[in-house]
Amino acid sequence: MDNDVTKKLVHRLQETDCWKSELQQTIQDLIAETGLLLEQKIRLERALATTEVPLHISTDCLKCREKRQATDDVQDNAELALIKEVEMINNVQDLLNNTIQETNIQIRNNRSAKQKLEMDWSDKSEALKIDVESGALSNSSTQARFKPGATAFQNMQSEPETWSSFSRDNVAHAEQERQASRRLRDVIENVLRDITRDLLNQADHVGVVFRERINEVHTSIVELTNQLQQVLTETVRQEKNIQELTQAIKDKEAPMKVAQTRLYNRTRRPGMDNCRDLAHYRTMGEVSSISESISALVEKLHSVEESLRRLTQMRMVLEKEIVAKQNSWFIDGEKCLSIRQHFPSADRLMGFN
Numbered sequence: 001m002d003n004d005v006t007k008k009l010v011h012r013l014q015e016t017d018c019w020k021s022e023l024q025q026t027i028q029d030l031i032a033e034t035g036l037l038l039e040q041k042i043r044l045e046r047a048l049a050t051t052e053v054p055l056h057i058s059t060d061c062l063k064c065r066e067k068r069q070a071t072d073d074v075q076d077n078a079e080l081a082l083i084k085e086v087e088m089i090n091n092v093q094d095l096l097n098n099t100i101q102e103t104n105i106q107i108r109n110n111r112s113a114k115q116k117l118e119m120d121w122s123d124k125s126e127a128l129k130i131d132v133e134s135g136a137l138s139n140s141s142t143q144a145r146f147k148p149g150a151t152a153f154q155n156m157q158s159e160p161e162t163w164s165s166f167s168r169d170n171v172a173h174a175e176q177e178r179q180a181s182r183r184l185r186d187v188i189e190n191v192l193r194d195i196t197r198d199l200l201n202q203a204d205h206v207g208v209v210f211r212e213r214i215n216e217v218h219t220s221i222v223e224l225t226n227q228l229q230q231v232l233t234e235t236v237r238q239e240k241n242i243q244e245l246t247q248a249i250k251d252k253e254a255p256m257k258v259a260q261t262r263l264y265n266r267t268r269r270p271g272m273d274n275c276r277d278l279a280h281y282r283t284m285g286e287v288s289s290i291s292e293s294i295s296a297l298v299e300k301l302h303s304v305e306e307s308l309r310r311l312t313q314m315r316m317v318l319e320k321e322i323v324a325k326q327n328s329w330f331i332d333g334e335k336c337l338s339i340r341q342h343f344p345s346a347d348r349l350m351g352f353n
Contacts, residue, residue, distance in 0.1 A: 037110065037217060048096040051092055058082050058206075061335075072327070078209045081202075081300060088199065099187070106177070109177050117174055217325050224325065239308065245297055249298060
């Protein structure tokens with residue numbers, strides 16, 4: 001019977017050692033998996049921190065564009081693209097935060113499963129030590145003592161089936177968490193790849209829209225400048241017309257004075273000599289002709305002055321538009337595009353550095 005018990009102890013030692021080795025291997029696999037998941041978590045946190053850079057870039061561009069003036073202060077395609085970019089970055093940050101939370105939960109699950117395995121492994125190590133000592137006992141062993149009550153069943157003792165199923169369940173649960181962790185790592189990889197692609201595509205789109213807008217503004221500046229030059233040229237011509245008309249009206253003063261003086265002097269002729277002769281009628285016609293000419297010149301002068309007033313207003317409008325366009329061109333071309341050159345690279349968005 002002693003030999004039979006010793007054989008069964010040896011068998012038990014082999015079975016326990018087998019479970020201990022499997023537990024040890026599962027623990028090592030779970031530690032390695034948790035380490036890989038921690039690396040992915042670090043990448044997520046780096047990527048999340050990196051998204052603050054494009055967010056600041058987009059919001060800075062929007063703030064700069066708030067300083068556009070007059071008719072240029074509109075919600076154009078560039079602004080719509082920036083608004084979409086800000087919305088996309090906010091969604092990306094929410095996704096990364098949620099993924100980090102899921103990763104933290106999975107890491108806790110991995111560590112919890114690892115702790116159960118380690119406790120099971122520790123129990124089996126202690127059991128192995130005890131069974132080795134028990135198997136080494138013999139009738140001549142000095143460690144053998146009377147142990148009254150040792151044969152009584154303890155309430156907390158397990159059955160062989162529950163003993164093996166306990167370790168089997170621990171290993172199965174750990175393997176389940178390890179597989180879940182691997183799937184989560186694949187999800188993280190896909191998330192990082194997708195957000196990097198989407199953010200870079202949107203950044204490229206914003207850049208294209210900005211360049212299109214800058215070209216449009218530049219074209220408008222050229223067209224407005226040409227119009228302003230035409231207005232200035234026409235203004236000079238009209239100012240010259242005003243000078244010529246004013247001089248022409250002034251030139252009519254002397255002939256009018258002569259004609260009116262002749263008529264006045266001739267009214268002083270005495271008696272029957274105060275006659276409406278041909279000279280009188282001719283002088284009257286001269287006064288009338290000069291008056292009509294002056295009236296026509298004055299009317300033309302008023303028309304030219306009104307035209308000059310409209311040209312002046314148009315010049316002011318064009319100059320204001322050109323200043324507004326130049327301001328917009330400076331904001332979009334110098335400030336915004338300069339800021340956007342600092343958009344993070346794909347590696348940084350992927351959380352590699």
